[in-house]
Amino acid sequence: MTLLQRDPKAPASWQGELPVTNRYTYGLAGEKFFRTIKDEGHILGTHCPHCDHTYVPAAAFCERCLRKLDEWVDVGTIGDVVTYTFLYVSLDGSPLEKPEIVAFIRFGDGGLIHRLGEIEPDQVEIGLMVEAVFKPKSKRIGSILDIKHFSPVKI
Amino acid sequence: MTAKIKEFPGISLSEQDFTDGKILFNFDKLNGIYAWDTGVGIGSYLASLKAGVILGSHCPNCRKIVVPPRTFCEFCYRPMDEFVPLNDSGTVNTFSLCYVTWDVKRIKQPEIPAVIDIDGASPLHGIMHMLGEIDPKKVKIGMRVKAVWKPAEERQGSINDILYFKPIKEV
Numbered sequence A: 001m002t003l004l005q006r007d008p009k010a011p012a013s014w015q016g017e018l019p020v021t022n023r024y025t026y027g028l029a030g031e032k033f034f035r036t037i038k039d040e041g042h043i044l045g046t047h048c049p050h051c052d053h054t055y056v057p058a059a060a061f062c063e064r065c066l067r068k069l070d071e072w073v074d075v076g077t078i079g080d081v082v083t084y085t086f087l088y089v090s091l092d093g094s095p096l097e098k099p100e101i102v103a104f105i106r107f108g109d110g111g112l113i114h115r116l117g118e119i120e121p122d123q124v125e126i127g128l129m130v131e132a133v134f135k136p137k138s139k140r141i142g143s144i145l146d147i148k149h150f151s152p153v154k155i
Numbered sequence B: 001m002t003a004k005i006k007e008f009p010g011i012s013l014s015e016q017d018f019t020d021g022k023i024l025f026n027f028d029k030l031n032g033i034y035a036w037d038t039g040v041g042i043g044s045y046l047a048s049l050k051a052g053v054i055l056g057s058h059c060p061n062c063r064k065i066v067v068p069p070r071t072f073c074e075f076c077y078r079p080m081d082e083f084v085p086l087n088d089s090g091t092v093n094t095f096s097l098c099y100v101t102w103d104v105k106r107i108k109q110p111e112i113p114a115v116i117d118i119d120g121a122s123p124l125h126g127i128m129h130m131l132g133e134i135d136p137k138k139v140k141i142g143m144r145v146k147a148v149w150k151p152a153e154e155r156q157g158s159i160n161d162i163l164y165f166k167p168i169k170e171v
Helices: A027-039 B015-019 B039-050
Strands: A013-017 A021-025 A044-048 A053-055 A071-074 A078-089 A095-107 A110-116 A129-134 A147-152 B025-029 B033-037 B054-059 B064-066 B082-086 B089-095 B098-100 B106-118 B126-131 B144-149 B162-167
Touching: A021 A027, A027 A044, A078 A110, B039 B054, B039 B082, B089 B126
Parallel strands: A110 A147, B126 B162
Antiparallel strands: A013 B033, A021 B025, A044 A053, A044 A071, A078 A095, A078 A129, A095 A110, A129 A147, B054 B064, B054 B082, B089 B106, B089 B144, B098 B106, B106 B126, B144 B162
């Protein structure tokens, strides 16, 4: 006889959890970028005079000529929708009745990916001007989510 | 540091900088939950540990008893025939004095992991476990040790149902 039978009293599986955590610091330019969002509610970029290119989010070095960037520009809080998508599935895979709208919003020569809010899905279009809606200052922690969402500019 | 480089470039951060809020950061925790199927051999091994017995398995062809039990003989590839209960004592095959914990914290009193050849298994067949109730300076290869078990009601079918091995003779 060979050993083929499982012991019914034996644990069927060994369960555990790998303690994997990480702490990401934003770097020199990222630190100033998020610090300004947190403390002042402004979006900053860096400008390369040699390439005439404005990086948003702010970068410490120019990707094109590799020069160090120290010319900081406030790009305001209004940008235009370059592209967008509707998400009908939430993070845990459950279906959503009302879609979440995620868009790429142009600032300078770069831009931010963020949610759109206070808008119906059928009103979204490419080229729409949207404005950042910040959380109250006391609730900001220095994250991109300190911007609650972007909503259409009210005229 | 080298002769050329006196100081590493960059800004070094201390734990204090994070707690004081001097630096912004993003904390994330990855979902690292896993379940590992114990199978026939290890399943029986864990069940018998719960009952307070160290289990091995026997290959009549090689006349070997291995621990932890396997369902196939790793020497002749023949299916094993039977489980064999072994003694909960053994001999230290090798050991180490470990001055850091698993998450790399320094400790003054070393932990002593050791490979213990279990009595009843074939020579040089043993399991890795901890030694306890012993002065680290007095641990020796060839030392006779015995398992210290958790109370029966606290055992849960794990190798940690054995707390540690302690010397049989006072040293």
